[in-house]
Amino acid sequence: MRHIKLILFTFLASLYFLTMAGHPTTSMGVSAVLTATSVIDEGNFSLEEPTLETGIGVDGKYYPYEGLAFILVVSFFAALSKMFGTVPNGIFFTNHILTSIACIILFLIGRELKYSIKTSILLALIYGVGTMAWVHSRYLMPEPLTTVVYLAAFLFLLKYRRVRHVTWLLSCGFFTGCALIVRPDAPLFIIVIVSGIIVLFYNDYRDGKKTLTILLRDGLIFLSPLFFFFAIYAYYNYARFGDILELGYATKAQEIPESRRGYGEIRIHSLADTL
Numbered sequence: 001m002r003h004i005k006l007i008l009f010t011f012l013a014s015l016y017f018l019t020m021a022g023h024p025t026t027s028m029g030v031s032a033v034l035t036a037t038s039v040i041d042e043g044n045f046s047l048e049e050p051t052l053e054t055g056i057g058v059d060g061k062y063y064p065y066e067g068l069a070f071i072l073v074v075s076f077f078a079a080l081s082k083m084f085g086t087v088p089n090g091i092f093f094t095n096h097i098l099t100s101i102a103c104i105i106l107f108l109i110g111r112e113l114k115y116s117i118k119t120s121i122l123l124a125l126i127y128g129v130g131t132m133a134w135v136h137s138r139y140l141m142p143e144p145l146t147t148v149v150y151l152a153a154f155l156f157l158l159k160y161r162r163v164r165h166v167t168w169l170l171s172c173g174f175f176t177g178c179a180l181i182v183r184p185d186a187p188l189f190i191i192v193i194v195s196g197i198i199v200l201f202y203n204d205y206r207d208g209k210k211t212l213t214i215l216l217r218d219g220l221i222f223l224s225p226l227f228f229f230f231a232i233y234a235y236y237n238y239a240r241f242g243d244i245l246e247l248g249y250a251t252k253a254q255e256i257p258e259s260r261r262g263y264g265e266i267r268i269h270s271l272a273d274t275l
Contacts, residue, residue, distance in 0.1 A: 009103070009104050012099070012103050019134070019137075020096060025138060027053045028139075029139060034047055035075075040075055040078045047061065047062040048062070050062045055240075063248055065248045068232065069182045074091060078090075092140060094140060095136060095138070095140060095143075095145075099147075102144060103125075106120075106151060109155050149178050150179060150189055152171075153189075156168045156171040156175065157197070161200060164200075164204070164209075170224075172222065173226055176194070177225040177230070180226070180233045190226070197222055
């Protein structure tokens with residue numbers, strides 16, 4: 001099955017590469033590219049000038065609305081781009097790779113649900129080329145990373161349902177918690193996964209497969225990554241905006257002067273020369 005995943009990933013990634021934009025197509029993409037290159041070049045998560053998708057931090061600088069995990073992933077691709085001299089174009093491979101990974105996870109979910117290999121491949125292809133996933137692969141926005149994290153958590157939930165192994169439980173908790181630092185609407189998803197875990201715990205207790213003590217231990221194993229990522233989430237928000245729950249939208253900069261509206265695009269065009 002390993003070669004099937006590799007072929008599927010290569011096919012989808014190649015397809016996405018053929019339709020890549022190679023430049024920011026949204027204001028969120030502009031702020032993501034500028035922040036990522038700032039992280040790589042200066043070790044700084046802030047911008048000196050505002051873009052349309054930034055809020056004003058307590059230090060008077062400008063911070064993107066995107067979650068920390070998305071900025072770190074884009075920064076990783078920015079570092080690779082700098083290494084190979086393809087800044088800024090190489091950065092726009094980010095969501096092509098992430099969308100391809102999401103399709104592979106969907107294939108694995110299909111197999112976990114006992115679908116045939118052909119049906120699982122079809123499931124991945126329908127999502128990869130027949131939905132908004134293909135469109136989102138062109139945009140430098142957090143949706144593809146969000147999908148990867150959500151699907152990974154669901155995959156490990158299914159694995160834990162099949163085999164009650166703490167490795168699957170911890171992995172499910174890891175990706176569920178990671179969702180907190182990807183998107184602000186993550187709590188809605190977390191409720192779904194936590195509800196699934198509670199149902200499985202209840203079934204085990206009702207059927208006498210596990211004692212209450214063991215279930216409490218398993219619950220702590222699942223929740224420990226969530227506590228860890230919530231601490232990161234809270235600190236990142238507090239360090240930027242002075243409130244553990246503030247995401248920046250309430251601190252949005254005032255109307256950007258007409259003379260400064262092209263700042264982000266101009267900076268991106270100059271990245272190849274400055275990095």
